Amino acid sequence: MGLNIILITGASSGMGRETARQLDKIYTDKIDEIWLIARRRDRLTELAGELSHSCHILEMDLNDKSNYEKLDAELKLLDANIKLLVNAAGFGAMGKFSEIDLDKQIDMVNLNCVALTAVTGIALKYMSDNARIMQFASSAAFLPQPGFSVYAATKAYVLSFSESLNAELKPRNISVTAVCPGPVDTEFFDVAGMTFGSFEIKKYFMANERDVVKEAIADTYHRKPTSVYSFPMKAFKAFCQTVPEEPIVFALEKFINRNKTDSDSKEDYEQ
Numbered sequence: 001m002g003l004n005i006i007l008i009t010g011a012s013s014g015m016g017r018e019t020a021r022q023l024d025k026i027y028t029d030k031i032d033e034i035w036l037i038a039r040r041r042d043r044l045t046e047l048a049g050e051l052s053h054s055c056h057i058l059e060m061d062l063n064d065k066s067n068y069e070k071l072d073a074e075l076k077l078l079d080a081n082i083k084l085l086v087n088a089a090g091f092g093a094m095g096k097f098s099e100i101d102l103d104k105q106i107d108m109v110n111l112n113c114v115a116l117t118a119v120t121g122i123a124l125k126y127m128s129d130n131a132r133i134m135q136f137a138s139s140a141a142f143l144p145q146p147g148f149s150v151y152a153a154t155k156a157y158v159l160s161f162s163e164s165l166n167a168e169l170k171p172r173n174i175s176v177t178a179v180c181p182g183p184v185d186t187e188f189f190d191v192a193g194m195t196f197g198s199f200e201i202k203k204y205f206m207a208n209e210r211d212v213v214k215e216a217i218a219d220t221y222h223r224k225p226t227s228v229y230s231f232p233m234k235a236f237k238a239f240c241q242t243v244p245e246e247p248i249v250f251a252l253e254k255f256i257n258r259n260k261t262d263s264d265s266k267e268d269y270e271q
């Protein structure tokens with residue numbers, strides 16, 4: 001296989017874009033091209049202009065399944081050898097399941113789970129031994145989250161899938177690192193909406209994308225199965241692994257609803 005590449009989805013903003021910026025400085029000679037995927041071409045073009053590597057821009061809606069074939073064909077045509085795959089495309093929607101548009105939630109499952117699985121499956125065909133995969137899961141994967149239920153479930157999928165795949169690919173020395181940050185200050189929260197209770201907790205733990213990505217790249221380089229940035233998130237993971245889940249989930253639900261007024265509650269009751 002000829003062209004050594006890094007393939008990044010979700011490269012137009014936030015942690016995907018930051019990963020491209022940092023990798024651009026780290027891989028100075030071993031990588032021929034960085035491939036950037038997202039829907040916003042203008043953002044990708046702007047990023048490509050900043051990077052010292054030559055970039056291949058793929059303007060793609062990963063919720064459009066016809067793009068999987070296009071990606072496969074492009075990788076084949078250009079004789080790509082993927083050294084590192086970064087799956088960062090994803091979004092969330094805050095609020096109660098019954099209050100969020102159902103199509104939006106289905107799109108979320110499709111992007112966060114189906115597209116990530118499809119891109120990983122396609123990319124594997126163009127990876128030689130010793131390659132690496134970086135999957136953006138989330139600390140939301142550690143615990144079911146009322147008020148963020150579908151998102152947390154999609155990230156639990158990403159974490160579980162990544163850990164199994166990491167074990168399956170050991171014989172080829174291809175490692176899979178599931179990146180599980182807590183809240184990070186990106187456009188993610190503009191897209192997800194800031195529903196009171198849920199965001200109220202998250203804002204206290206908001207991290208900087210540069211620090212999260214720096215640690216994620218180091219953990220991926222060292223072939224760690226997970227990357228959890230910051231002491232509070234590491235403690236949260238340990239807490240979720242030791243304390244029974246049910247009471248925490250109910251406490252979380254109570255906290256999220258605590259600001260409901262009597263009239264809100266009456267309205268709910270009458271519906």
Ligand SMILES: NC(=O)c1ccc[n+]([C@@H]2O[C@H](COP(=O)([O-])OP(=O)(O)OC[C@H]3O[C@@H](n4cnc5c(N)ncnc54)[C@H](OP(=O)(O)O)[C@@H]3O)[C@@H](O)[C@H]2O)c1
Pocket residue numbers: 009010011012013014015016037038039040041043060061062063087088089090091092111136137138139180181182183184185186187188189191
């Ligand atoms: N920010 C956080 O607090 C946080 C915490 C833990 C984990 N994460 C996860 O980290 C990853 C990156 O999130 P972020 O914080 O960097 O968010 P972000 O700034 O909103 O970036 C999301 C990226 O996904 C792309 N994307 C969205 N829908 C797409 C679609 N249909 N097809 C192709 N690309 C699509 C967006 O590009 P276009 O809009 O241009 O398509 C954008 O580049 C996500 O998987 C997220 O779930 C985020």
